[in-house]
Amino acid sequence: MRLPKLVTTLQTYSWSLFLSDLFAGITVAMVAMPLSIAIAIASGADPAKGLVTAIVGGFFISLLGGSRVQIGGPTGAFIVVVFSVVAKHGYDGLVLATFMAGLILLVAGWFRAGRLIAFIPEAVVNGFTIGIAIIIATSQLKDLFGLRMEENPADFLEKVPALFAAAGTVSISAIIIALFTIVLIVVLRRLFPRFPGLIIAIAAGSALAAFFGPDVATLGSQYGQLPSTLPVPAFPDFSIARIVELAPSAFTIAFLAGVESLLSAMVADRMIGGSHRPNAELTAQGAANIASSIFGGMPATGAIARTATNVRAGGKTPIAGLVHAATILIVMMLAAPLASYLAMPSLAALLLLTAWNMSEPHKWAEHLRGRKSDLLLMVLTLLLTVLVDLTVAIGVGVSVGLALRLYRRSDTIKSDWTPPDR
Numbered sequence: 001m002r003l004p005k006l007v008t009t010l011q012t013y014s015w016s017l018f019l020s021d022l023f024a025g026i027t028v029a030m031v032a033m034p035l036s037i038a039i040a041i042a043s044g045a046d047p048a049k050g051l052v053t054a055i056v057g058g059f060f061i062s063l064l065g066g067s068r069v070q071i072g073g074p075t076g077a078f079i080v081v082v083f084s085v086v087a088k089h090g091y092d093g094l095v096l097a098t099f100m101a102g103l104i105l106l107v108a109g110w111f112r113a114g115r116l117i118a119f120i121p122e123a124v125v126n127g128f129t130i131g132i133a134i135i136i137a138t139s140q141l142k143d144l145f146g147l148r149m150e151e152n153p154a155d156f157l158e159k160v161p162a163l164f165a166a167a168g169t170v171s172i173s174a175i176i177i178a179l180f181t182i183v184l185i186v187v188l189r190r191l192f193p194r195f196p197g198l199i200i201a202i203a204a205g206s207a208l209a210a211f212f213g214p215d216v217a218t219l220g221s222q223y224g225q226l227p228s229t230l231p232v233p234a235f236p237d238f239s240i241a242r243i244v245e246l247a248p249s250a251f252t253i254a255f256l257a258g259v260e261s262l263l264s265a266m267v268a269d270r271m272i273g274g275s276h277r278p279n280a281e282l283t284a285q286g287a288a289n290i291a292s293s294i295f296g297g298m299p300a301t302g303a304i305a306r307t308a309t310n311v312r313a314g315g316k317t318p319i320a321g322l323v324h325a326a327t328i329l330i331v332m333m334l335a336a337p338l339a340s341y342l343a344m345p346s347l348a349a350l351l352l353l354t355a356w357n358m359s360e361p362h363k364w365a366e367h368l369r370g371r372k373s374d375l376l377l378m379v380l381t382l383l384l385t386v387l388v389d390l391t392v393a394i395g396v397g398v399s400v401g402l403a404l405r406l407y408r409r410s411d412t413i414k415s416d417w418t419p420p421d422r
Contacts, residue, residue, distance in 0.1 A: 024315030025323025030196030057300025062321025066277030100250035105286030114278025121401030127381025146171025205346030220340025261302035
């Protein structure tokens, strides 16, 4: 079934539901804004692209999606892919790859591929998620410690030696700001879980940066002032050769968007006791990525952390997601100049915590107690993600995982076949 949840929820909508959705949408927007900016920067893109993706992608995911409470936008899982595509093909290549990924997701939704997520081994999902978290955390060490590096390599094996080589340029001010931001985010989350503590912590960290003076890098000093309007929509330029060149990246983006959105919708189902429509969700992801690319944005998908925030804040229907997108647009139009004062160490601290949460440390003991074959598959996927390439990691991980599943199934089947007497 591909009917959007918005259509069915509006049939019994009320003012009390609207007030709940309004408060939740505004709350999630306060969380999403600094996170979207930080994700765009870590991806090698202009920070404004993160806000555009949250607005446009988030709007279509809520408008057409199959979950009552799903919140969409740029997510940490895409940082590795986006950075790689931008480095190899330029930002225009990323826009075209995102557009192509949207078309792939539309086709997947049309052919009801939403249930296929059940065939992706959990060990593979855990492996590439932890691998991505490691890469994200490593990518933030430069701004976290205020390092001065002439070159910041994208490859993990090249990045680590470069970070050690720049260790002598550590800034005590940057470390203090980053630690202050981390502590404040954690404290506010525990004491006031329904309060938008992220934006308060980032603002407080940036105010502390102003106290330390111009030595601390800010969003404005590195990227200039954010625009106060959405860009003019335009279709990406393409050619047959360019489409063939970007096809692997497009399939990777589509796979990640589909898997993460459906996983997020499943988590949301457990939180609200509901049931999402997987094929409608895939269709929404396709439309959202096409729309995001037309506005020059990045890949968009359902975001587990923001969806959980929406539920905790009282979001009941997709209207909360639409309010979230509208709120970010309004704030961008009215307060874009203020974003230039955001401190880079504070944004790095935010992404470091995001990476930590992505790795799900509370499940590490469970992984170790599980099947040894699943543990080896997870470690294999993790190492390939960090050391080789995410596309290779997913391909090898899924192939090995399905082979293991068939092997286990064959062990449980007793055949009545007997060898012929020759």
